[in-house]
Amino acid sequence: MKNTFFITWVFLMLFTLTSAFMAGSNFQYVALAILGLAFLKFMAVAFYFMELKRANSFWQTSLVLFLLVFMTIILIV
Amino acid sequence: MDTPTINPKNVYYPPGGILMWIIIFLELFTFGIALIFMTISGRQEPEVFHASRILLNPTFGAINTIFLLTSGFFMARTVQLLKEKNIHRASFFLKLTMLGGVLFLILKGLEYWDKIEAGLILSYNTFFTYYWMLTLFHVVHVVVGLIILWTVLHSMSRNPQNLELEDVEASAAFWHMCDLIWLLLFPIIYLIY
Numbered sequence: 001m002k003n004t005f006f007i008t009w010v011f012l013m014l015f016t017l018t019s020a021f022m023a024g025s026n027f028q029y030v031a032l033a034i035l036g037l038a039f040l041k042f043m044a045v046a047f048y049f050m051e052l053k054r055a056n057s058f059w060q061t062s063l064v065l066f067l068l069v070f071m072t073i074i075l076i077v
Numbered sequence: 078m079d080t081p082t083i084n085p086k087n088v089y090y091p092p093g094g095i096l097m098w099i100i101i102f103l104e105l106f107t108f109g110i111a112l113i114f115m116t117i118s119g120r121q122e123p124e125v126f127h128a129s130r131i132l133l134n135p136t137f138g139a140i141n142t143i144f145l146l147t148s149g150f151f152m153a154r155t156v157q158l159l160k161e162k163n164i165h166r167a168s169f170f171l172k173l174t175m176l177g178g179v180l181f182l183i184l185k186g187l188e189y190w191d192k193i194e195a196g197l198i199l200s201y202n203t204f205f206t207y208y209w210m211l212t213l214f215h216v217v218h219v220v221v222g223l224i225i226l227w228t229v230l231h232s233m234s235r236n237p238q239n240l241e242l243e244d245v246e247a248s249a250a251f252w253h254m255c256d257l258i259w260l261l262l263f264p265i266i267y268l269i270y
Binding site: 002005006008009012013016017019020022023024030031034035037038041042045046048049050051052054055056058059062063066070073074077 | 085086087088091092093098102105106109112113116117120135136138139142143146147149150152153154156157249250253256257260261263264265267268269
């Protein structure tokens, strides 16, 4: 478990730095890429740090659905 | 310290407790709706939003993300150490968790000071109205989270035999919720032009 938390943290740091560097680029799908990384970071915190992976699938599905709907709306509007 | 055996696979017992998860979803909906309205306003005033975002410092935002996520890592370790009944190390990691929150607030304070000095206050334009409302509301959550963690630390050092693991898990869930909210705010306010 100790290693799982540490590996999760390393990925979170890498994703944060990647999204910060990507923000300054002119890459066409930069918004999509930044939101994609935010999605992964959100899931990593919820499923590993908050241990949602141990919870009932109702809570897991609800959180994934919330985030998918939210990010889809942000990309559409 | 009491460590009850609760099956988290039961829908009524998610880690941190069902009431905390209801609060987490309500908070996420609230911030989510506000961010959707901010994005809609950005579509209506693209020049204002673009020019205003350039005035923000994404480095501050990125460093604050690192502070909060590192603090979240220490919080997760605190709960794990408590499950192993290692209260001494758990107390140390909880202090590190709180340090992350304090560093976040200090950097946020510097950022706010910078904005106020430049005259970029709540009424400056639509973008900064959203910026102040959303980030200040998040800061309030971080402050409340730190107070909750301080009470846990107090119980851990003064009265560890009365400390309930469920209460610590609920406090940890609240603290992680601050991370989740920030992970929505950071890209939309600071990064996406």
